[in-house]
Amino acid sequence: MSPHAPSGPSPSAGASPSVVLAGGGTAGHISPLLAIARAVLDAAPGARILAVGTQSGMETRLVPEAGFELATIDRVPLPRRPSLDLLHLPGRLLRAIRQSERILEDAGADVLVGVGGYVCTPLYIAARRRGVPIVIHEANTRAGIANRVGALFTRRVGKAFDQTPLRHARLVGMPMRREVAGLDRESARAAARTALGLDPDRPTLVVTGGSSGAASINRTLAASLGRLAEAGVQTLHITGRGKALVGPDGEPLAAPGYRQAEYVDGMETAYAAADLIVCRAGAGTVCEVAAVGLPAVFVPLPIGNGEQALNARGLVEAGAALMVRDAGFTPDWLGGEVLPLLADAPRLAEMSRRAAGLGIRDADATMAQMVMEAAQA
Incomplete structure (x- = not known):
């Protein structure tokens, strides 16, 4: 899959916003992402929806099966302990941020929605640099590092569990399938x-x-x-x-x-x-x-x-x-x-x-x- 979304005219925000949703890796991230995407279309049937993940996650199957377009960026995991791999992190992250900026630009993004996972950190940084508003959903009681970073850039943060400590977060529950x-x-x-x-x-x-x-x-x-x-x-x-x-x-x-x-x-x-x-x-x-x-x-x-x-x-x-x-x-x-x-x-x-x-x-x-x-x- 291409790392970039196709170019096109950016619709004006309102009835037809361009919404980019970031998350992936596991069904725990992808399921709420898809539920939010469907609810956005209910609220704004003319909305343009683009999901962003990596080429190694379950999103490569689940997002297209759900009928949504998927763009991908490089996977940038953060080493869990000090190692030589840390030396490569800045270059990998910068490359993923550049890919993310290109996706947001090509999509004419009016808003970025992140649900956590490796893919979100570079997209949050790219959105911040481009002035794209950020919305976050945190599914777990212990917020991941990506959403902890993203929550520094926005006040629009929802969480599934009341006890989750995350900056600016309010309890909204877990987006789930209508069935x-x-x-x-x-x-x-x-x-x-x-x-x-x-x-x-x-x-x-x-x-x-x-x-x-x-x-x-x-x-x-x-x-x-x-x-x-x-x-x-x-x-x-x-x-x-x-x-x-x-x-x-x-x-x-x-x-x-x-x-x-x-x-x-x-x-x-x-x-x-x-x-x-x-x-x-x-x-x-x-x-x-x-x-x-x-x-x-x-x-x-x-x-x-x-x-x-x-x-x-x-x-x-x-x-x-x-x-x-x-x-x-x-x-x-x-x-x-x-x-x-x-x-x-x-x-x-x-x-x-x-x-x-x-x-x-x-x-x-x-x-x-x-x-x-x-x-x-």
Whole structure:
């Protein structure tokens, strides 16, 4: 892909602003970017939308699939510890800033929207140099360095979690797909279970480690199928791409009431089907289960800076979710905590109510309003 957006006349800001959105690398950055882009088009159908990422991120697939144009710049990671690679950083960053300035110029950008990731730092600097207004969304409880830099240049900053310390930020929630934000779990439950090959009337547990899967969660679930069946629980196990579980005979693992799938296209269907979900605690997942009022058991990723546990803390403290360390999520823990919870309908209903009370469903529209205000400033 070309590192530059095509040249063209710049429309005047207002009904037809030129909006450049920067972010990428992971779905955690790309999903809110796409939600904001769609909300901007709702607010201003004549808007020109251009996304900017790198050639190595998931955006090279997800952005075009969503129907938006993508430009790319060089990836400029910041070394996590002192090394000889630091000597190359200034030159790499300067080259990426120049690429970013060219993209903003060719797009006739009225506003730059950043959602974090490597791509944002050079674009924030380029926008600052060119006088292009900046709008930022921070998805995590611990803001990344790019958004911490960007927040020095603007007062238009939204965040998904109230506890995130970031300059000028205000709570807006997580921009998410309309199919999730608008989900009514109760009315969609029976049809969702039928679509997923489940019994509409049985207690339903959904287990997922995300699109890439989680080996530790998968192992615990595989060892718990007998207990789940004895308890009358049906389970939809989303194993992750390439992570299908097989039995001793080499065939896909099977048990009464157990269905596995590597991937579910449209997690709103799984959310609607579930009475309870066991999942990681990525920012997007935490915000989505709150928005739809789904009781959850969070098993935070055991590596990294502890961010996932922080993401889940608000729901756990509110009584809307449980949390267990990855090493603590064992068949015995599942039998002692998850199965009694699934059998306790009043407790599940109260958890659902508390989750929904913390969920925010209109973050995309709030961010779009911020974008329009910046474009017209």
